[in-house]
Amino acid sequence: MQINVQILGWEAKGLRCPDHQVSFTDRASKVFPISLLQMPNGTGKTTTLELLRAALSGAAEDNWDGDKIRSLKKRGNRSGRGMFRVILSYNSQRLTITLNFDFEDGSLKYATTLPSGMRAGFHPPRELKKFLRPEFVRFFVFDGELAEQLLSREHTDAQTVIEDLFQLKTFSSIASHVGAYWERQTDGRGATEDRGLSRRRNRVASLRSRIKLLKREQLKVQKQFEKVSSDLREKEDSFRTALAQQGEIREKLRQAENDFMAAKAAVRESAQSLLARMRSPQNISAVFAKQMLALKENLDRVKLPESTAREFFEELAEEEACICGRELDEATRRMIRERASRYLGSNDVALLNAIKGDVGDFVGPNPEEHETALIEEVNELVDNCRIEQEARTARDEIQNEGIANDPALEKVRGEIEELQDLIISLRGEIERFDDPTETAGDEDTYGIRVLERRLKDAENKLAEVTHTLTLKQKRDVLIRLLEVAQQKAREGISSEISKDANLRIAELMPNNAIRIDRVDRSLRLHDQEGGSVGETLSVAYAFLATLFNRTEHKLPFIVDSPANPIDLRVRAKVAELIPRLTGQFIAFTISSERQGFLTPLEREAKNRIQYITLFRKGATDLDATALESGQAEETTDGLCVFGRPFFTQFHLDSEGQSAV
Amino acid sequence: MPFRLRKATREWFKNISGEFSLDFDMYYLCLIAGLATGRKEDAPASETTDLVTDFPGAYREKGRLITALFLSQELKGLGIKMSERQALHSTIRGLVDPLSSSHLSEAGLRELNRYSFGGFDVLTEWFGERPQAMETFLPLLKKNIDRALEEESANIG
Numbered sequence: 001m002q003i004n005v006q007i008l009g010w011e012a013k014g015l016r017c018p019d020h021q022v023s024f025t026d027r028a029s030k031v032f033p034i035s036l037l038q039m040p041n042g043t044g045k046t047t048t049l050e051l052l053r054a055a056l057s058g059a060a061e062d063n064w065d066g067d068k069i070r071s072l073k074k075r076g077n078r079s080g081r082g083m084f085r086v087i088l089s090y091n092s093q094r095l096t097i098t099l100n101f102d103f104e105d106g107s108l109k110y111a112t113t114l115p116s117g118m119r120a121g122f123h124p125p126r127e128l129k130k131f132l133r134p135e136f137v138r139f140f141v142f143d144g145e146l147a148e149q150l151l152s153r154e155h156t157d158a159q160t161v162i163e164d165l166f167q168l169k170t171f172s173s174i175a176s177h178v179g180a181y182w183e184r185q186t187d188g189r190g191a192t193e194d195r196g197l198s199r200r201r202n203r204v205a206s207l208r209s210r211i212k213l214l215k216r217e218q219l220k221v222q223k224q225f226e227k228v229s230s231d232l233r234e235k236e237d238s239f240r241t242a243l244a245q246q247g248e249i250r251e252k253l254r255q256a257e258n259d260f261m262a263a264k265a266a267v268r269e270s271a272q273s274l275l276a277r278m279r280s281p282q283n284i285s286a287v288f289a290k291q292m293l294a295l296k297e298n299l300d301r302v303k304l305p306e307s308t309a310r311e312f313f314e315e316l317a318e319e320e321a322c323i324c325g326r327e328l329d330e331a332t333r334r335m336i337r338e339r340a341s342r343y344l345g346s347n348d349v350a351l352l353n354a355i356k357g358d359v360g361d362f363v364g365p366n367p368e369e370h371e372t373a374l375i376e377e378v379n380e381l382v383d384n385c386r387i388e389q390e391a392r393t394a395r396d397e398i399q400n401e402g403i404a405n406d407p408a409l410e411k412v413r414g415e416i417e418e419l420q421d422l423i424i425s426l427r428g429e430i431e432r433f434d435d436p437t438e439t440a441g442d443e444d445t446y447g448i449r450v451l452e453r454r455l456k457d458a459e460n461k462l463a464e465v466t467h468t469l470t471l472k473q474k475r476d477v478l479i480r481l482l483e484v485a486q487q488k489a490r491e492g493i494s495s496e497i498s499k500d501a502n503l504r505i506a507e508l509m510p511n512n513a514i515r516i517d518r519v520d521r522s523l524r525l526h527d528q529e530g531g532s533v534g535e536t537l538s539v540a541y542a543f544l545a546t547l548f549n550r551t552e553h554k555l556p557f558i559v560d561s562p563a564n565p566i567d568l569r570v571r572a573k574v575a576e577l578i579p580r581l582t583g584q585f586i587a588f589t590i591s592s593e594r595q596g597f598l599t600p601l602e603r604e605a606k607n608r609i610q611y612i613t614l615f616r617k618g619a620t621d622l623d624a625t626a627l628e629s630g631q632a633e634e635t636t637d638g639l640c641v642f643g644r645p646f647f648t649q650f651h652l653d654s655e656g657q658s659a660v
Numbered sequence: 661m662p663f664r665l666r667k668a669t670r671e672w673f674k675n676i677s678g679e680f681s682l683d684f685d686m687y688y689l690c691l692i693a694g695l696a697t698g699r700k701e702d703a704p705a706s707e708t709t710d711l712v713t714d715f716p717g718a719y720r721e722k723g724r725l726i727t728a729l730f731l732s733q734e735l736k737g738l739g740i741k742m743s744e745r746q747a748l749h750s751t752i753r754g755l756v757d758p759l760s761s762s763h764l765s766e767a768g769l770r771e772l773n774r775y776s777f778g779g780f781d782v783l784t785e786w787f788g789e790r791p792q793a794m795e796t797f798l799p800l801l802k803k804n805i806d807r808a809l810e811e812e813s814a815n816i817g
Contacts, residue, residue: 246762271679271794279685279718280797281729284692288729295732298742304749347758351724355731358724379800385795436668447760 003127003553006031006089006584010052014082014101015072017051018616019640024586031089032610034579034601035586038647039614041241045588046234047072049083049560052142055097058110058122059134066106073103074637080104090128097122130321131555136164140548143560147540151523157489158523158543165547166493171486175479182475186466200462207442207455212632218433225426232419239412243402253402257394263388270381274374282363283374288368296359305349494519497546504542504580509573514539537562538574544582556584563597564590575601579608591651598648611647614640625649661766662710663687664773666703669780671698672790679794684716687776689801691726693786694779695733696808701772708777714761727763730772731755782808 008031009023024035039045051072073082082101087094096113110122124132138146139161149157163169175369176559186201244250282289299305317336321327328336363370403409435447445451463472498516505515514535517526523543547556562578563571575597578585600608617623617639625633631643641647665687667738670677673686680686694700731752740747755768762769786804789798 050757067722072791267795268679272800274798275679275685275794276718278692278802279688281692281695281723281725284802285696285809287813288695291732291736292725292728294742297733300746302745302748304745345758348753348756351756351758351763352752355724355728359728362722374802381795382799394760431674434671503701547707550773 001089003131004091004583005128005131005553005555005557007556007586008087008089008094010055010084010086012048012051012082012084014074014077014079014103015039015044015051015084016047016074018614018640019074019635020614020638020640021633021635022612022614022640024584024610026610031584033584033608034605035584035610035612036589037586037612037614037648038589038591038650041590043614043616045560049141049143049558049588051099051132052086053137055084055086055099056132056141057134058097058124058132059137060099060108061110061122064108065133069101069106069108070103072101090125093125095124095128097124098340130164130167131553135160139155139544140642141553141558142540142544146316147537149537150540150543151525158519159494159521161544161547162490162493162497162519168486168490168493171482171489175482178475178478178482182468182471186462186468197462197465200458200465204455204462205456207451207458210442210445211448211451214433214446214451217325218430218448221426221429221433225423225430228419228426232416232423235412235416235419239409239416240266242406242409242412243399246402246405249398249402249405253395253398256391256398260388260391260395263384263391267384267388270377270384274377274381277374277377280370282367283370286368286371289363289370292359293363293367296356296363299352299356305352324562413428451454490519497543501539501542501546504546504577505539507577507580509535509538516543538577540578541574541581542608549582554583556586557582558586558588560588561590561593562587563593571596572600575599576604579605594648609644610642611644612640612642613647613650614638615650661769661775662713663762663769664703665711666690666708666777666780668707670709670778672784674790674795676791676794682717682719683711684719687711688719688726690779690783691772691776692779692805693782693801693808694775694777695729696805696812697782698733698812699778699782700774701781702774703777708773715815725765727756730764730775733775734771738742743796744799 001280006024008025009021010043011021013019022037024415027029039048054064080103082103083098084101085096085098087096089095093115094113098111098113099108100111101108109120112119112121112123114123114125131140138478139157146157153160186204243253251585276306277283283291307385317328317333317340319328322332354525398414432446433448435445437445437447438450442451442454445454460469495518502515505512512535513526515526516539517524523539525539545557548557578587578601613626615622615638617634617637623639626639626641626646629635629641629643629646632639663684665683669686669690670683673680677683677686712773714720715726719726734755735748735751738751740751742748755765755771756763757765757768760769764772783801787797787800
């Protein structure tokens with residue numbers, strides 16, 4: 001049976017975002033395929049997304065501490081309470097998840113309501129459990145950061161989402177049961193005649209526990225790394241947003257950022273071009289070019305390869321008479337056969353001629369010119385690196401100017417630097433688990449693979465004395481089969497998903513050759529490492545939409561700023577794709593995103609779009625216009641206006657600007 | 661027989677390997693360092709990994725040039741003069757195999773792999789630490805290759 005999950009609406013009270021209640025259904029209670037929720041920056045868009053993720057995943061109860069919870073309190077909230085509620089439908093049943101905040105205690109409690117009634121805690125129905133988990137929710141409540149991570153080799157998100165969705169971990173779970181069975185068998189054996197038995201058992205046990213410990217640590221550090229990376233991006237975003245709010249430097253900073261990004265791209269391009277040139281050895285050094293040319297010329301001089309191939313003499317030795325007419329006796333034939341081996345065969349001749357031909361063609365008469373061209377590229381790269389450094393300095397200076405205007409930013413910058421240092425140190429810790437050093441003892445070895453090899457040896461030795469070798473061999477075969485099965489399942493599913501996603505990408509960007517080649521930890525692109533922001537986003541949309549819109553299940557797709565990071569040309573293409581991505585698409589937008597996005601989206605969606613504008617009350621003119629529209633819902637601090645006319649007339653990208 | 665890469669090579673290049681379109685790039689850069697210094701090393705099979713059996717991607721049309729450079733370095737290393745026709749002939753015959761997709765015989769590819777294994781040691785000596793960025797690595801690599809080739813020619817001279 002297909003599982004179809006939809007978001008019917010949500011409600012927030014007493015929290016940092018304006019109080020609001022939104023419903024994504026029409027008068028006939030049908031869910032709009034596309035809902036656009038326009039919120040200026042600073043209105044609590046990030047808070048709302050965070051609350052939505054927390055409500056859908058059940059993650060906040062254990063992971064949010066008192067400070068975190070209190071940070072979500074609305075300024076001036078006197079009740080000391082807050083609430084966020086999301087209402088879902090799945091296969092025509094309703095599921096409501098409520099987060100109740102107590103800001104005085106710094107605590108929160110979940111409540112889950114199903115048709116059977118309300119229960120305290122987070123208790124989604126069994127069939128939704130695999131979707132409503134922290135690791136999974138972030139894939140369908142999506143932001144640009146995840147798009148980058150899907151294509152980054154440092155993150156395993158693409159593989160994880162496939163493994164989670166298709167429950168590939170079942171294979172490893174069976175394998176661990178098989179392993180446990182063998183362990184029970186060896187534990188039960190009491191081959192006391194072998195004095196080495198307990199020593200061998202102890203070695204196996206200590207290696208197992210060390211591997212377990214290191215894997216646990218590895219997971220912990222990996223998670224910490226991901227958390228710190230995400231915190232860093234968040235801090236950098238808020239730093240940039242705060243700087244951009246200083247009107248006088250906003251434009252200067254934007255220009256400086258663009259210059260820096262362009263300089264960075266130029267460096268990358270010239271490094272790639274240099275690498276491509278270095279792939280031909282004659283370009284690297286005139287010495288190499290001369291060496292190759294000398295080989296060719298010397299072979300020519302000594303007439304190698306010969307114009308006559310070995311086969312000629314071998315055939316001659318079979319004849320009655322030599323080509324000069326002299327009759328050949330057995331001794332002469334033997335001599336001809338023997339000497340024939342000094343000649344190259346015709347295939348060898350052809351290869352040597354081809355090598356000489358290539359040297360002639362590629363190196364040519366002037367062996368030094370290739371290195372000269374390469375040196376020019378090296379110089380160009382060095383120049384581009386200098387320009388990049390200058391652009392970075394220019395940008396930093398403008399940032400410093402902004403920091404001087406707002407000293408609070410100095411603290412944020414310090415925090416960013418601390419996080420950057422932490423990332424470097426965590427990266428070092430992660431690398432330690434891949435250390436291939438074999439020389440240290442078990443307790444000082446951190447390379448998990450090294451320890452696993454040692455464990456295998458130790459288990460073999462233990463199996464010998466416990467007479468469970470045959471059983472161990474069976475266990476090894478079974479575990480290997482399970483590993484291969486998991487690998488094949490992963491490859492098969494990944495290949496099918498990549499194929500389907502590529503069809504979507506082709507549709508999205510018909511003139512762009514970017515394609516997913518395979519899923520190997522991250523999404524690996526065909527013949528290229530990364531793409532532009534627009535390409536990355538489009539590839540990520542196509543990949544996730546392929547995963548979430550399948551015969552077995554349909555999930556909603558909630559996206560923060562779907563068009564913001566992409567240029568106008570690509571915006572239209574992304575907009576045209578959205579109606580085909582999934583059954584329900586909810587996008588948080590800002591007013592400047594509409595350009596180049598809204599018209600193609602409306603055309604493609606055949607106007608089945610819901611328009612919502614949510615902003616904080618306070619700007620008298622704007623509030624009055626909203627209320628006059630007749631479609632506004634007013635709360636203590638917010639106005640939520642439904643309908644296209646207000647949505648399209650609204651021009652406020654961030655709070656504090658004046659609305660036009 | 662395939663081209664083989666020392667496992668430690670991947671680890672060493674990990675900060676910039678994202679910029680390589682082929683794993684063979686790592687093999688090739690080690691090979692060039694090995695050929696420039698004439699350094700060959702053995703590596704146990706357990707410490708190496710198979711790459712490909714033929715020159716892949718962008719290297720396909722450069723394969724015979726790489727073979728030419730390898731042959732000339734090998735002849736130099738063996739002290740065979742270009743005028744020694746017979747020795748030249750039999751050495752080349754032992755190293756190439758026209759029917760192999762790499763153009764090299766098993767013995768030839770074994771020696772080429774040894775240059776790449778040795779070249780990896782050369783790179784670690786030149787750079788000390790893992791390269792952090794392609795844009796700084798390549799110019800420095802070029803400088804080191806030049807210096808090695810200069811020293812080599814000074815030694816011969």
